[in-house]
Amino acid sequence: MPGLVMWGGFRKGDIVAVQGRRGEWELMSHTPAPGVWRIEAARPKDRAPAEARTVELRALADAPQVRRGDLVVQNFPEQVLAGTVGHVYRLGRWVAEAAHTGADGHTWGLVDDVERLVVVTHEQLDAAVQLDVEAGAHRGRIIQAVVTRHAGKFRVTCRCSPTIDLCRAGRATAWCSSVEAAWSLWDWHTTGEVGPAPADFASPETTA
Ligand SMILES: [Zn+2]
CATH class of the missing domain: 2.30.30 (SH3 type barrels.)
Known part of the structure; x- marks a missing residue:
């Protein structure tokens, strides 16, 4: 996997300082010459393509954790x-x-x-559940969170809900621990929210 090859601890997409050059520079790719990088000024325009040797690169103390192509x-x-x-x-x-x-x-x-x-990753996104659901006049979605502390949990939305999200009590989104719990919440909502919302015992922390 040539794209992952590191030279002197640096890899493609890193933003660094370069000895003898002003400003900050992005490592764009290797050149055919070993240890020589194609670099561009790390700015939105006028990126001034150049080359630099690995020995001339200096890591930034506060380098961003996000790289081109991520x-x-x-x-x-x-x-x-x-x-x-x-x-x-x-x-x-x-x-x-x-x-x-x-x-x-x-x-x-x-x-x-x-x-x-x-x-x-694409795998994380592809694995996340996103369902369009409808019942009578209700139109909504069951959506699985990919990031944050709710990652892996499900929220249920309906167009008729004032906050869009369905809630068990109050106005806080009801995060469901399973897709089955999400369907129960949806069914409770679309049948008129009679009685208390179905409990989600696997998820004591259901409000955010
Ligand atoms: Zn509804």
Whole structure:
């Protein structure tokens, strides 16, 4: 796997200082010459392609943890859209441009603080449950969180709920520990929310 080869502790996508050059630089790729990198200035435009030798590179104390090509989601449990990281640069703090593609195929770019992004895999995203559900006039979804402390748990939404999310009591989202518990909550909702919401004993912490 040539893409993972490290030279002198550095790897493709790292942002570093380069001896004798101003500013911060992204390691774009190896050149055919051993130990020589193709680099670009770490900024959104005018990226000034150049080359640098591994011995000239200096790690940054606060280097961003997100690299070009990473698949990322924003770190909140409702997030189901992932993007692919492009340029990473300082805008006060480290930010990353990420390209997103919607279900309908249209694409857009977002710039996010890297602290708000979590690197995920296609497998993680593909494994997350996302179901469209309907019953009578109710239209909703059962969605499994990919990141945050709710990762792996399920929330249930319905268009008729004031907060979109279904709740067991109060206005806090009811996080379900299993897809079965999510279906029970959905059924309770669509049959008129008669009596207390179905308990989810496997998940004592059901509110956020
Ligand atoms: Zn509803």
